[in-house]
């Protein structure tokens with residue numbers, strides 16, 4: 001396990017260290033993808049990773065004043081555009097009702113994730129930090145806990161044993177990039193400076209959620225003189241603390257248990 005006292009700056013390089021690896025970005029909402037991890041996703045893909053987006057809700061609440069049906073329709077199209085822009089292999093939308101994820105659904109979501117993780121041979125997840133503080137949105141913290149439990153049980157021999165008969169064999173998720181909106185134990189800062197402009201472009205593809213956030217912001221700040229583009233950049237492109245020596249970052253609590261799980265497997269064999 002990584003030393004939690006150290007912050008590692010993950011720099012952009014031309015290595016192909018991700019070849020043969022597979023990540024799943026698992027978020028509740030379409031726009032979480034580019035906002036929290038767009039730059040990191042571009043970095044991992046450039047290093048050879050294969051990537052998927054698993055979205056847990058149907059996004060029906062994320063417009064300013066459209067109907068549920070129109071909101072779902074528009075965001076589905078925009079999400080396809082973002083998945084293509086980020087060069088992700090595919091979107092799996094679990095389509096639970098937006099803002100209504102509940103603890104009673106945890107087991108069901110966990111099982112759907114285990115099935116997908118095994119089928120896609122996922123070894124890395126990018127998702128919400130289940131231990132981030134003061135998160136108000138149930139979609140965020142329920143998704144976080146479902147991914148956390150699925151990452152471990154996906155590798156267990158006796159969890160969902162019927163999957164083995166379908167050819168979906170146990171496989172642990174050993175790397176996690178965890179994001180939070182509130183306070184969090186940050187131990188990894190990914191340098192996204194080389195793709196900061198692309199991240200901005202990518203966030204703008206989330207047209208409907210960005211319009212919703214911008215108009216809501218203007219309601220809360222009457223008379224604010226800020227364009228939507230300026231709003232998106234100031235709210236969602238993180239300038240790095242000078243101590244990191246890079247321009248733009250995405251911050252995570254990062255866990256890498258690859259070595260410890262290899263050790264466990266060797267002990268068992």
Ligand SMILES: [Zn+2]
Nearest residue numbers: 028029032140
């Ligand atoms: Zn969200």
